[in-house]
Amino acid sequence: MHPVIEVRDVYKSFKTVDAVRGVDLAIHPGQFVALLGPNGAGKTTLVEMIEGIQHPDRGDIFVMGKPWKGNEDELHRAIGLSLQETRFIDKLTVKETLRLFASFYDLDGDRVSEILATVGLAEKQDAYTVNLSGGQRQRLALGIALLNRPRILLLDEPTTGLDPNARREIWSILLDLKARGKTSLLLTTHYMEEAEQLCDYIMILDHGKVLQEGTLDQLLEAKTGEKIIEFALEESGSSIHRFASDSPFPIHWDPRNGRASIAIAHIESELPKFLRFLESHRAQLKTMECRRKTLDDLFTVLTGRRLSE
């Protein structure tokens, strides 16, 4: 099967920043892919190049096997998208906004009613877009993206700034879509939960490059069963540096919350070993907890920073 989206060694620079520095990616039919990375990682630039809004300095992009140049009308009909920041005409109602966009795809009012039901805005159909809440606006943006029954859906941070409830509403719409299996999705996000919940394949992006990619299990090396031990010491946190270099496991120190963490695969044998190590350095534990490894931990290992930074 040919990929529906193919990006080959794409570069894009602006005056002061190299936004995308050599990215390859391929999305197959029905696949849900996340671009995970902090703000400024180059996610929006990359996705807007795939959407045909920006043009790469170097490299090739194919959508449905075709380049954008010369195929704009056909490709616009095949994709649905929502931009990072979607502005609507203030004094148009939800329904009128959908009707307007539907007319661009030669669709009529029936499809608009379907979409209103899909994104749960039927009750709000006569409200002016200016009066919608953040979650409702994002659902309207998603509704517009879904109008033409796109084979490819490109969503740029669809839930940024939303409260957990509103975020879950968007997720459930996307999970329904995934269950039908007719749509491929590329979504950008800096929420690891969003990538974990929705996507089969995750690409971690930072400073315009893909740091690591794979399924969630592959990324977290689920087979090794690594766990994270997070702890804090009684004495001031920075004193960890005094003995960190002797530790049997690499210690990651987070100065923001004054906590440190290690990753271990076998709690039964390795945790006692670590506790003995702390004791030998007369370090008093204040707190300690054990949790499963997350994408955020992986990002920290790769960059020394957190996703939310």
Added chain:
Amino acid sequence: MSRPIRKNQLYHLVAAHSREVSRQPAVLFWGIIFPILIALGLGVAFTRKTETVRNVAVIEQVTNGPGISAIDRFLEERTTRTSSGETDPRAYRLTLNNEKLGDTTFVFTRTDWPTAMIQLKRGRVAVVMDAEEDGTVVYHFDPMNPDAQLTYLKLSRLAGGEAPPGTTGQDVAPLTLAGTRYIDFLIPGLISMGIMMSCMWGLGYGMIDKRAKKLLRRMVATPMKKSYFLIAQMSVRIGMNFVESGLLFLAALLIFDISIQGSIPALLLVFLAGNIAFGGLAILTASHTANTEVGNGLINAVVMPMTVLSGIFFSYQNFPDWSIPIIQVFPLTLLADGLRSVFIEGAGIADIAIPATAMLGMGVVFFAAGLKVFKWH
């Protein structure tokens, strides 16, 4: 094959933009009612001739010489002291009544030289009267100011004991025939300027604003026809201009009793051609920038020269000969001259065919160029 209208892009684009405009009462007020009020205000200001007040400063004489100066004698004999309390107690009034030209009142105020100069700079007075050592009257004024010159001419005759020109009005035959008054010249000009302003600001600036607010980005990421979007914006604006110009004409008809002497189809053709010319110009002007400050400057750069040069308020025939052929091809000149020829010269379709075609051509070229270079992001 005609597609059902409920699926038609252009129909929905026009409908959406009309709703957007009509749901904001402030837009309707500033876009339609306000320009009419301004136009009527200007019309009234330029045509009222009921009473003209001419302020004159009189320098008080410090010499204690014998006898009284010519100015003092003139003031004592010919004018009336205005009752104290209401105005400056040292003010004198002289009113010349004239049915045809309107009444003229001279107000003389005694003052010293520095104060008179300040009043002159502020435009409070146009002429300063002073007396030489020997008692003869001297008039100080800016010879470039026609109003000051007129005051001087009337005043010097008065002070010399003669009746100033036009006092009796027997030799004056005012032109009251419809079409020959200043207001008849002014109204078509104001309608033209209204069309230009509405297109350049309403349409042009409106589009720059939409671009700055990133409203256009999402729309062009669809199979929407870009030309349809611009045509829809233009159509709604032309519709608004039609209402605005119609109301302005109606008001002028009621207040100033103006009339259309030429053919109505010719008028509509010139009107439409002018709208298309300025619609295209607005789209070209607004085609690139997403910065509203730059947009302000760009639009002013287009609007200002035409407002000044195209003969809206006063005929451009007074400009240097070499400049007139250039001025005559400005779209605003074409539109104003075209409307005037129908309104007051009785022109028909044949008479306005050339300017109308020129404006249509400009509109199409500007529109096509604007569409070609239009930035949607």
